Amino acid sequence: MYLKILGLMIIFISCVYIGKFMASSYEKRYIELLTFINFIDYFETEISYTSTPVIEILDSLTDKIKSPFKEIIIGVSEELTSYGYRPLCTVWEENLYNNKNKLSLSQEDLELLIYFGNILGTTDMENQKKYFTVIKSRLQVQLTQAYEKKLKYTKLFKELGIIIGLFIVILII
Amino acid sequence: MSNQRLLNDVHEIIFKGMDLNIKNILGSLELKFLLEIDEIRLRVNKPLMVCRSNEDFLINKNGKIVKSVDQAFIVRECEIYNSLQLLSQYSLYSIEEELSKGFITLKGGHRVGITGKAIIEKGNIKTIKYVNGLNYRIMREVKGCSQKISKIIRKDSKDLFHTLIAGPPKTGKTTILRDLVRRFSTGDEQYPGLKIGVVDERSEIAGCHRGIPQNDVGIRTDVLDCCPKAQGIINLIRSMSPEVIVTDEIGSKEDLVSIHEALSAGIKIITTVHGANIEELLNRPYISQMIRDRLFEKIIFLDNSKGVGTISSVVDVKDIIRIGIENVS
Helix, strand or coil, rough: CHHHHHHHHHHHHHHHHHHHHHHHHHHHHHHHHHHHHHHHHHHHHHHHCCCCHHHHHHHHCCCCCCCCHHHHHHHHHHHHHHHCCHHHHHHHHHHHHHHHHCCCCCCCHHHHHHHHHHHHHCHHHHHHHHHHHHHHHHHHHHHHHHHHHHHHCCCCCCCHHHHHHHHHHHCCC | CCCHHHHHHHHHHHHHHHHHHHHHHHHHHCHHHHHCCCCEEEEEECEEEEEEEEEEEECCCCCCEEEEHCCCCEECHHHHHHHHHHHHHCCCHHHEEEEHCCCCEEEHCCEEEEEHHHHHECCCEEEEEEEEEEEEEECCCCCCCCCCHHHHCCCCCCCCCCCCEEEEECCHHHHHHHHHHHHHHHHCCCCCCCCCEEEEECCCCCCEEECECCCCCCEEEEEECCCCCHHHHHHHHHHHHCEEEECCCCCCCHHHHHHHHHHHCEEEEEEEECCCCHHHHHCHHHHHHHHHHCCCCCEEEEEEEEEEEEEEEEEEEEHHHHHHHHHHC
16 A cells, blocks of 8 residues: 555656656756856957957856856867867857757757857957847847747646646556 | 977967968978978968078978979968967957057067958058968077177167168068167176167067067066057157167158157167168158258168178268268269
């Protein structure tokens, strides 16, 4: 009897957890997009006011940014500093794909992040700012979409987890 | 400059600002030859070229000197682009000012000249787009090369003559000027050091990298890097109380005005100018005016007749004035 109750509890908790896990990816996507918009703002400030080179900005960001972007930035910064012969865009894209599993971003979001790496440091200050504005406005669209999905699906998956858990438990009883 | 330091500079500074392909090719050059190179030239769709003592050599993909263009390694646009990315530390926006001047000064005082499509704004070069050529100029300090000239410039133990060092390009004017700065600034047992202000418009004298002189310019030298000469001379007079002001390649109307200002403040001037002989100098309106105004006491002409930096003649300006400028030529 006790074993049966324990088994049912495990099934119920697992369903709730799966529901929460699926809901969290929508929350994470929203937070990651927001973090990346702030990341671009930081770049824009450093470039506009002090013309700080990309490597120095990346170095200064490692303490300020959280995982999974932290790993990406450290990876890019280390490779550029130590080897320094490969184009920044290639190193950036590689590091993004290496850490893709840790990110909850959609393919469209990822393409915007790759585009950021493609233009970073390749033009004069004026054009860097223009590129940043374009990328930020496109990210803002993605962010609005991510927020709407977050509101819609977070609650749905959490409740779905509980309902399915209860349904299975009732079926077994 | 020792060979070891030069080799270290080539690997750690010059090669690090170069596309990997080009770096590997040049890295295969014979060590002795590599240490004698003055310039490395990359031009889009043109052969990879290095210069040694005014002679250029074509290099093939294995790092060997070849005579025919067909055998030489042809530099591609992507290699120039990658090199520029590395030189700017992947941040073209951070070298906008350098691009507008057409060169980047690297650590160690080495320089990279840049050519491409100039973007003009309000009559001045704003930046260079579509870069088509890079010229890596390897800087060598030649300590002691100003020994002869310094004796000509010294009036007595504490005073110098206002001096103009003239010569065609590549006759060692700037190298000698740099050593003069070091010598006069540091001083020795016989001659006390002098406070020297250097207005280094093209970063050629002190070779500043991020504002810090990379060349030995002595212990009493204040350097205004990348500053227009005329403005820099006035600023130094007002703020640093120099005994001597040193600058490179004068010739504009503004230079004339600021040198007048320096002289009225009792400061000695040592500077350089392009010109092989007195006739050539007198043909340049503002230089001619400076000579007529007796802004300089000595004009020292350099050539390459017995090696770089040979003193071909020394002219006393008062002698020219005495015989009449019109009779000089």
